[in-house]
Amino acid sequence: MTAAPVLLVLQGEPPEPLVAGLSEAGVQFRRVSAQEAIRVSTSAHLAVCARVPAWQAVIARVYLGGGAAVIWGPPVAPLESRGLLPPHLEAVEDPAQLIGALRRAKERSLAAGNPQQLSEKLLERVESAERISRFAQSIATRIDLPDTIQEAIRRTRELCDSDGASLLLVDPASGDLFLDTVSGPQSQNMQSFRLRPGQGIAGKVAQQATSCLVLDARQDPDFDPRGDAATGLSIGSIIAVPLLQAGDVLGVLEAVRAARRRPFDPEELRRLEDLAPHVTIAVHNAQTNARLREFQLQLVSANSDLERKVHERTKQIRNATVEWERTFDAIEEPIALQEGFVIRRANIAYAKEVGLLITDVPGQTCHKIMAGLDSPCQGCPLPAGRVGELRGEFTMKSQSRLLLSGFWMSPHSTDNRVVVHYRDVTKQRSLEERLRESERLAALGQLASGAAHEINNPLGFLTSNLQNLNYCLEELRMTSSLATKALELLRADRSLEALKALEEIQYLEGESAANDGLDMINESLEGARRVGDIVRGLRELSRQEIARGEPCCVNASVTRVVRTEFGEQPPNVTLDLQAKIRAEIQPLQMDQVLGHILRNARQAIAGDQKVAVRTWNTDTEVIIQIKDEGCGIPPENLRRIFEPFFTTRGVGKGIGLGLTAAYGIIKRNGGWIDVQSAPGHGTTVTVKLPGAKPQEAAHQRTSAVALPL
Amino acid sequence: MPRPPFHRILVVDDEDYVRNAIRRSLRKEGYELFFACEPSEGLTVLRENKIDLVISDHLMPNMTGLEFLKIVHDRHPDCMRIMLTGHADMQTAIDAINQGEIYRFLTKPWDDTELKVTIHLAFEQLELMRENRRLMTAVRRQYDLIKSLEREYPGIGKLVRDADGAISLDRDTRPSTPETH
Numbered sequence: 017m018t019a020a021p022v023l024l025v026l027q028g029e030p031p032e033p034l035v036a037g038l039s040e041a042g043v044q045f046r047r048v049s050a051q052e053a054i055r056v057s058t059s060a061h062l063a064v065c066a067r068v069p070a071w072q073a074v075i076a077r078v079y080l081g082g083g084a085a086v087i088w089g090p091p092v093a094p095l096e097s098r099g100l101l102p103p104h105l106e107a108v109e110d111p112a113q114l115i116g117a118l119r120r121a122k123e124r125s126l127a128a129g130n131p132q133q134l135s136e137k138l139l140e141r142v143e144s145a146e147r148i149s150r151f152a153q154s155i156a157t158r159i160d161l162p163d164t165i166q167e168a169i170r171r172t173r174e175l176c177d178s179d180g181a182s183l184l185l186v187d188p189a190s191g192d193l194f195l196d197t198v199s200g201p202q203s204q205n206m207q208s209f210r211l212r213p214g215q216g217i218a219g220k221v222a223q224q225a226t227s228c229l230v231l232d233a234r235q236d237p238d239f240d241p242r243g244d245a246a247t248g249l250s251i252g253s254i255i256a257v258p259l260l261q262a263g264d265v266l267g268v269l270e271a272v273r274a275a276r277r278r279p280f281d282p283e284e285l286r287r288l289e290d291l292a293p294h295v296t297i298a299v300h301n302a303q304t305n306a307r308l309r310e311f312q313l314q315l316v317s318a319n320s321d322l323e324r325k326v327h328e329r330t331k332q333i334r335n336a337t338v339e340w341e342r343t344f345d346a347i348e349e350p351i352a353l354q355e356g357f358v359i360r361r362a363n364i365a366y367a368k369e370v371g372l373l374i375t376d377v378p379g380q381t382c383h384k385i386m387a388g389l390d391s392p393c394q395g396c397p398l399p400a401g402r403v404g405e406l407r408g409e410f411t412m413k414s415q416s417r418l419l420l421s422g423f424w425m426s427p428h429s430t431d432n433r434v435v436v437h438y439r440d441v442t443k444q445r446s447l448e449e450r451l452r453e454s455e456r457l458a459a460l461g462q463l464a465s466g467a468a469h470e471i472n473n474p475l476g477f478l479t480s481n482l483q484n485l486n487y488c489l490e491e492l493r494m495t496s497s498l499a500t501k502a503l504e505l506l507r508a509d510r511s512l513e514a515l516k517a518l519e520e521i522q523y524l525e526g527e528s529a530a531n532d533g534l535d536m537i538n539e540s541l542e543g544a545r546r547v548g549d550i551v552r553g554l555r556e557l558s559r560q561e562i563a564r565g566e567p568c569c570v571n572a573s574v575t576r577v578v579r580t581e582f583g584e585q586p587p588n589v590t591l592d593l594q595a596k597i598r599a600e601i602q603p604l605q606m607d608q609v610l611g612h613i614l615r616n617a618r619q620a621i622a623g624d625q626k627v628a629v630r631t632w633n634t635d636t637e638v639i640i641q642i643k644d645e646g647c648g649i650p651p652e653n654l655r656r657i658f659e660p661f662f663t664t665r666g667v668g669k670g671i672g673l674g675l676t677a678a679y680g681i682i683k684r685n686g687g688w689i690d691v692q693s694a695p696g697h698g699t700t701v702t703v704k705l706p707g708a709k710p711q712e713a714a715h716q717r718t719s720a721v722a723l724p725l
Numbered sequence: 726m727p728r729p730p731f732h733r734i735l736v737v738d739d740e741d742y743v744r745n746a747i748r749r750s751l752r753k754e755g756y757e758l759f760f761a762c763e764p765s766e767g768l769t770v771l772r773e774n775k776i777d778l779v780i781s782d783h784l785m786p787n788m789t790g791l792e793f794l795k796i797v798h799d800r801h802p803d804c805m806r807i808m809l810t811g812h813a814d815m816q817t818a819i820d821a822i823n824q825g826e827i828y829r830f831l832t833k834p835w836d837d838t839e840l841k842v843t844i845h846l847a848f849e850q851l852e853l854m855r856e857n858r859r860l861m862t863a864v865r866r867q868y869d870l871i872k873s874l875e876r877e878y879p880g881i882g883k884l885v886r887d888a889d890g891a892i893s894l895d896r897d898t899r900p901s902t903p904e905t906h
Contacts, residue, residue, distance in 0.1 A: 465814055469784060472811025476833030477746035483837040484749045532749060539742045 021046040022118070023063040025053045025074055026088065034064075034088070037111030050074050057081045062118050064088050075105070080138060084121035086114065144175075144287055151175060152294030161302040168269070168295045175291055176284050178271035180249055183259075183295070184211065184218050185267040193218055193268060216240035218268040221256040225265050227289055230254040231279040233272075253279030257289050259296040269295055350418075350438040353425075357381040357392060360433070369414070369438070382436065388413040397422065398434065406434065409441065416442040463554070466661035470550050470671060474543030481536040488533040495526035546671070553673035556608070557660065557680060567598035567708035568606040570631050570638050577610040578629065581618050588626050595631035599638040599705035601685040609681050612674035613642050613701050619665070620646025620699060638707050643700045649693040657691060732848050733774060735759040737767040737793065738782040738809075743833075747780070750837045751844070764793035771797065776804055778847055783810035783817055791817065794825035803855075805847045809835060 021044035024030055030047060038045050048056065050070050053063060054077045063078045063085040065071050071087075078085045087107035104124060108117045151171040158164040165183050172181040184193040193211040211219040217238050221228050233239040233251045252275030259266040269292055273280060344351055350366035352359050359366075359380050367374040370385040383389045383396070387410060392399060397406045397420075406422030418438040425433035498521045505514035571593040582589050599606065617627045625645040632639055649657065656662045658679045663672035682689045686706045693699035734756045736747050744760050751758060759774060761767035763785055770776065779797055783790035794806045808821050811833035818830045828847050831840065875882045887893045 465812070469810075469812040472813070472833040473740055473743060476809075476811060476835055477740070477742045479834040480746035480750055480837050480840075484746070535745070536749065539745060543742060 020044075020061050023048050023053050023057065023061050023065075023078075025050055025063060025065040025068060025071070027066050027068050033111045034114070037114055041115045043115070053077070057083055062122060064114065064118070076138065079125065082125070084118070084125035086117040086121050088114075145290070147175060148287065148290050148294070151291060152298075155294060155298040156301070158298065159302065159305055161299070161306050164298050164302040168298065172269060172271050172288065172291065172295075175287055176255065176271040176280065177273075178255075178280075179274045179277070180251075180272045182218075182270050182272075183267060183299070184222070184270065185299070186222060186265055193222055211240070217254055217256055218270055221258050221268045221270075222265045225258045225260060227257040227285060228255070229280060229282065229285045230256075232275070234275065250275045252277065255280045255285045255288050257285070257292045259292055259299065261296050261300050266296055266299060349440070352377075352382065352436050354382060354434050354436055356432045356434075357383060357398065359385075366438075369412070369418075386410070386412055386418075386438075406436075416440055417445050463557075463660055467550060467554060470661055471547055474546045478540050478543045481540045485533055485536055488529040488536070491524050491529045492526055492533075495521050495524050495529075498524070550671050550673075553671050553677065556677050557673060566603065568601045568603040570595050570599050570606060570640055570705070573603055573606040573610055574629050574631060574640065577607055577614055581611065581614045582627075588621065588624065590626060590628045592628070592630040595633045595638050595640075597633050597638060598708035599685075599687075600708055601681075601687070601705055605681045605685070609678040609703065610640070610642075612678040613703075615674065617642055617644040617646065617699070617701075620644050620648075622646070625698075633707055636707050638705050640703045640705075641700065642703075643698065645698045648695040648697050648699055649691070650695050654691065654693055731755070731757040732777045733757045733759065734778045734780065734844070735761065735767060735770050735774075735776045736780045737761045737764060737785070737790070739763055739785045740782070743782070747840075750840060754841060754844070756844075764788040764790070764796075767793060768796065768800075771801055771804070776801070777851060778805040778807065778844065780807045780809050780844075783808060783812050783821075791821050791825055794821065794827055798826055805851050807831060807843065807847065809833060809840075 022038065024034075024045050024047045026047065035045075045064075050068050050073075053065070053074045054070075057063065057074075057078045061078055061081060061083040063074065063083060065074050065078075065085050066088045068074075075085045075087075085105075087105060089107055089109065091107045092105050106117045106121060108114050151174070155164060155167045155171060158167050168183055169181045172178065172183075182195060184195055186192070187194055191213045193213075193215075195209045213219055214223045217228060217230060217233070217236070217240070219240075220238050230236050230239070231253055233254050239251075239254075249272065251272045253273045254270060256268055256270040258268055269288065271280070271284075271288060344363040345365075347363060348365050350363065350369045352362040352366050354360060359377055359382060362374065362377040364374055367377050370377070372380075372385060377385070383392050387393050393408075393410050395408055395410075397408050406420070406424075408420045410418055410420060412418055417440070419441045421437050421439075423435045423437075425431055425435065498517045502514045502517040502521070505511070505517060574591065574593060578586065578589055578591065601609075614627070614629075621627060621644050627642065627644045630641045630643075653662075653664060657675050659672075660676045661672040662676075679689060682703060682705070688704040690702045691699065692702075732755075734751065736744055736758065737760075738744050738747075739762050741762070744762070748758060748760070759770050759776065761770050764781070765787065767779070767781070771779070779794065781790040781793055785793075790808055790810060794808065797804055797806055806825060806827040807829045808825070808827050809831045810817065813832040821827050821830055828850070829843050831843065871882050885893045
């Protein structure tokens, strides 16, 4: 250790352990600023230098003065230890190692030779650093990639005093190295030169990302002689460094020297290594710039493309608008697009329907211009929202009937736009009405003709009998007058004449006439009764009103009618009454229906054949089933059982209106009747009727329990 | 025209009281009356008796009056047919006249007098037709007789007149008469 105190160049106060460590070793020390350290360190000093500003200058100065230094702080990065700094610059953080480090630094400094030599070396390096800085600046100011590369190559040749230089870039897609620009004689031949990763000197450098110095290329197995032949040079020595950009190899910078000259030395490699980061940044910048310009060009072209497309689309949309407008106007039925009740668009037929100009329609409300109302039409489906389908039929201002159907624009309930389409059904409705009318008339005609036949038959023998009665009476009158005459003759004692008169009476057969007359009267009365029955049946048939009243307890009705038709406690009728709800039908009508069906059943059975009546219910219906084991109905008659005046019973025994009336009553009450039958297999009649509201069920149940059967 | 006794009438109607009424109306008219309550029974009566007139209803079980009268027309063409129905629609009447070739179409309710007159007129026509047929038969028989005489005695049927127009009975002139051939 020299007598001179150790210089401490620190940021702020020296840390306590450091001071303690130095004092313990008995080392003299002095705290100085960076400027002071540069000034005083002309003679060999030892220095401990933290990374204050200009720390590199302080250390360079200390070494120039023949001293040595260690860094106080974290280890020095390899890059930092280049340039002006001496090799093997040590950094310590532990005060315990500081003394040893200082000793080692001093020993190395002494071994490095005299300060004069070191100074020249350092000056040379400073010069080189300045050149590198200048070159870097010159390279960095280029914008174009070829320009930048050209400049980098030119400067590389200048810096390394080489006969040729090249910059190979890595193709990011394949990893191949390729020449973007070559400098040197015959460089044109090298344009298509490509190296795979690991191929040749440059390939190896790129693959391993480390610098390389080849003293004689011709003796190196990695050397690719293609480059040799192409450049026209006889290559001797090569130096190559990777261009590292954030850990990736961007390319390889290479300098070659002809075989006839001396090979490169490590110092020249170091210079190239120093230049490489600057080249990397410049190339990267240029590449980025080029890419950016490319993007810009693409952007401009895309922009104009877009503009053209927008123009085209606008034209298409305008065309489509016209096409659709024309299409809708060509439809002869009114169509409108509405937002709720407010019309947004409409076709010409719509304007014509409401008698407005097409331009006046938008903004109006549909009920105002269509129906002439200030508020929405009654039964309008629009206010109901999206419940059910949009359909309705309305009478318009023009008295025409329009059938409306609407379609929502979108499935979202917040969008209340709706397309409304109207169809004029005035003619159709009036045709339908006329058809219904003529159907009614036809049915009436059929009924009248049937009725006429049924009435004319009894009327026929009625009138005939009345005429014949006339003769009978005449005969009886004559008998009576002859008898009177005979009596008078007898009184006058003219018995011969009286006998003659009495003989005449015998000839008149008064007694048989009287008997005949009685028969005729009885038959006529029967005929008149039948006409009455028919008229009553017709009246029942034509009763159209649906009598709404107390719903009917079908079980009670069945019990009642069975008693009427079959008598008390009938042995051949079984009842199974399970209906728990009432049916929507008047009890009197229910009795009529059951009467007609049960009467048929009674007349169908013979001997010990049975009739079974069941009732039950579903949630909404009451079902009554009457099943007999009787003779059954042949298919050709089954088709006609509901026809008015159709009967299979003998003349005068049934008028054929019973099932017709029952059918009418059931249909009017919203019910359904079905008859299943085959000859010899009995007949099953099923009647379904709508059930009454459930709240009346409790009442029904109690009354059902109270039945006598 | 003298009416032969006991013209036979068949009444076909499914209603007892109608048959009774007709029986009473026609009882004193001097006809022999037959009754059937349906067409098939009527056909049996027709087969077993020589019926002159059928009075039939239209709507009856198993067969309509029209169908029945058509059968009567085919099997017993010499029998008059009258329809008596309460089902008086136009089509039935037209079909009865065109297809059943009936003599009259009467409707219920009927007038007894009209019925009697109609029956009487029907029999008059029937008698005329029968007379006609009988006369036609006589004419044909006589014509056949003349033909056979002519074959036996050629020229016997020819009348020969002389120039004065008088009938010539001279047998010798006969072969030279051109009219004989």
